[in-house]
C-alpha cells in the first residue's frame with residue numbers, strides 16, 4: 001500500500017499571500033516584465049533566474065501561483081496552465097513525438113482528443129493506434145518499437161471504465177514510452193502521477209474550476225518536463241502559445257480551494273442516485289457500487305475520502321426515448337440538457353449523440369455504448385432524493 005496522499009491538504013498547506021499581505025495572490029495584469037540589469041534578462045531567457053518573469057506567454061506570477069497549487073494537488077514538481085483542456089492535451093502530445101513516432105491511445109478517449117489523434121496529428125507523419133486500455137494484454141501487443149506515448153483517461157466517458165494506471169505505467173516504461181493521463185473526471189479522487197503516470201492533464205473547465213464560467217486546462221509533471229515545454233527554442237507550449245490568462249488563473253485558483261468539498265458532495269449525490277436506481281430497477285452504470293466491472297480496481301487506486309465521482313449513466317434503450325426523458329427532466333428542473341460536467345447544477349446528455357459523436361458508430365458499439373445512454377454529471381443538489389424523484393417522474397412520464 002502507498003502512504004496516504006491528500007490532495008486537498010497539499011493545496012491548503014501552501015502559503016501564497018501577496019506582497020501587500022492580501023490573502024489571495026495578487027492578479028498580475030502585465031504581459032511583460034522589466035529588469036534592473038541586462039544580464040538578468042539574458043539569464044532569464046535561458047531559464048536560469050529564480051524570481052524573475054520574462055513575458056506572460058512563458059510565465060505570469062498569477063498563473064504561476066495557480067500552477068503551484070495544481071502541482072501541490074498532483075504531487076508533481078510543477079504544472080503549466082493552458083487556455084483550454086484541448087490545448088493542454090494537444091501540446092502535451094505534440095511535445096512527445098516527431099514524424100515516424102507512434103502514439104497508442106485508449107479507444108474510448110474524449111471526443112476532441114479522439115478527433116485530434118484520428119484526423120489531425122497524422123498529417124505530421126505521426127502514427128496512432130487505438131486500443132482497449134482495459135485489456136492489458138492487448139495494450140502490450142499494440143506497443144511498437146516506435147511507441148513514444150501511451151495515452152489514456154483515468155475514468156473514461158461515458159462508460160466510466162477505470163484505467164489501471166500502475167500497470168499501464170509499467171508497460172509504457174518497459175517500452176521506453178511515457179504514460180500521459182487525462183484526469184479530468186476524477187481530480188483528487190485519483191492522483192495519477194503518484195500511481196506511475198509521467199504527465200497528468202486536466203480540462204479545468206470541468207470539476208477543477210467547477211463554475212462553468214470559462215474553459216481552461218493544465219499539464220502537470222516534473223520541473224524538467226515543464227521547463228522543456230516552455231523552452232524558448234523548442235518548447236511546444238512556448239511556441240504554440242496557448243497560455244491561460246492571469247485574471248482567469250486567479251479566479252480558478254480561488255475555486256480550487258473548494259474542490260475537495262465539491263468532489264465529496266458530487267460523489268455523495270451520485271452514489272445516492274446509484275443506490276436509488278438500483279433499488280428501483282433502472283439500468284444504471286456507476287463505479288461506486290460492486291456491480292461495476294472496475295469497482296475493485298477503483299478502490300485500489302483511489303484517495304478514499306473523495307468517493308467514486310459525480311458521473312453516472314442510465315440506459316434508456318433508444319436515442320428517441322433518451323431524448324424524451326432528457327427534455328422532460330429539464331422541464332421538471334433536474335438540471336440542464338447540456339454537454340460538459342463538473343458543474344454545481346446537474347447536466348445531462350445522450351453520449352452517442354453528443355460528447356462521443358466524434359467516435360464512429362462501430363467503435364461506439366465495440367465500446368459497449370448503448371444509443372439510449374444518458375450521462376449525468378450530478379450537481380451539488382442539497383436534496384438528492386428530490387432529484388431522484390424528478391428523474392423517476394420523467395422516466396415514467398415518457399413510458
Ligand SMILES: *Cc1c(COP(=O)(O)O)cnc(C)c1O
Pocket residue numbers: 084085086087089110112153182184185203204205206215216217
Ligand atoms: C472537456 C474535456 C476535454 C477538453 O477540454 P476543454 O477544456 O473543453 O478544451 C478533455 N478531456 C476530457 C476528459 C474532457 O471532459
